Amino acid sequence: MKLPALIIVFLAVLALVIVGTVNSTAQQKSAAKAAAIKTSTPAKSDDVFASDFTTALAAAKKDKRPLFVDFYTDWCGWCKKMDQETYTDPGIQKQIKEGWVAMKINAEDDSKKGVFNGKSMSHREIAQYFRVRGYPSYLFIDKEGKPVTVISNYFPKEDFALVLKYFKDELYTKKVELDRYIEKNK
DSSP: OHHHHHHHHHHHHHHHHHHHHHHHHHHHHHHHHHHHHHHHSOOOGGGGSBSOHHHHHHHHHHHTOOEEEEEEOTTOHHHHHIIIIITTOHHHHHHHHHHOEEEEEETTOSSOEEEETTEEEEHHHHHHHTTOOSSSEEEEEOTTSOEEEEEEOOOOHHHHHHHHHHHHTTGGGGTOOHHHHHHHHO
């Protein structure tokens, strides 16, 4: 009777060693995958956006750079897609950092304030002031501090790069239509 008991104990120990080795290998692979994902993850879009409307507007005027404001809501799926796919693109981030002052405003936020034309407003009121009706929406303000327009749409990174170039180069002053400009330059 001792021999079958020894065989059972031996098999149990062998099973524990095998399971431990498999788990250890799986953990190592999982850690390696996590490290690879961490190093290949693009920069956060928050890195290119100012956090205060009044400061962003003043910086744009001072530096003679245009300002664009992304109006979003927490429930907007297309806004989240812009954050995840467009704003995280290194080319878009470079374009924003080199030529723009950028700001994101939650259009439903009453707690944060900003000043435009001497009037203090909540972020919700700023969105209403500029007649934002859909999300995501983008307000473009020229380098002199004058509002140009608000457009609403999701843009993949290739199209958004052209939108930024269109407004940076002030092509709207040359009567170039944005939609045609995007189609022509894709």
